[in-house]
Amino acid sequence: MSDVIPALLAALGPDRVRTGDDIPVRNHADASGLKPTPPRALLLPRSTDDVATALRICHEHGQPV
Numbered sequence: 001m002s003d004v005i006p007a008l009l010a011a012l013g014p015d016r017v018r019t020g021d022d023i024p025v026r027n028h029a030d031a032s033g034l035k036p037t038p039p040r041a042l043l044l045p046r047s048t049d050d051v052a053t054a055l056r057i058c059h060e061h062g063q064p065v
Contacts, residue, residue: 003061004041004057004058004061004063005017005019005040005041007057007060007061008041008043008054008057008058011053011054011057012043012045012050012053012054015044016043016044016045016046016050017041017042017043017044018041018042018043018044019040019041019042022042023038023039023041023042024042027039027042
């Protein structure tokens with residue numbers, strides 16, 4: 001995963017990829033009931049092209065979504 005975040009940032013820009021303290025606490029948990037854990041990245045796509053780009057990059061890096 002070490003290369004996937006820089007690739008996402010390069011393709012989508014920092015306004016669509018948040019990391020670290022830029023990820024709101026509300027995004028640290030989901031409906032699974034597991035212990036809240038901050039994600040390594042939060043993607044904020046604005047179009048279907050952004051979604052396709054993010055999925056392609058994650059696939060290329062073997063990163064589950």
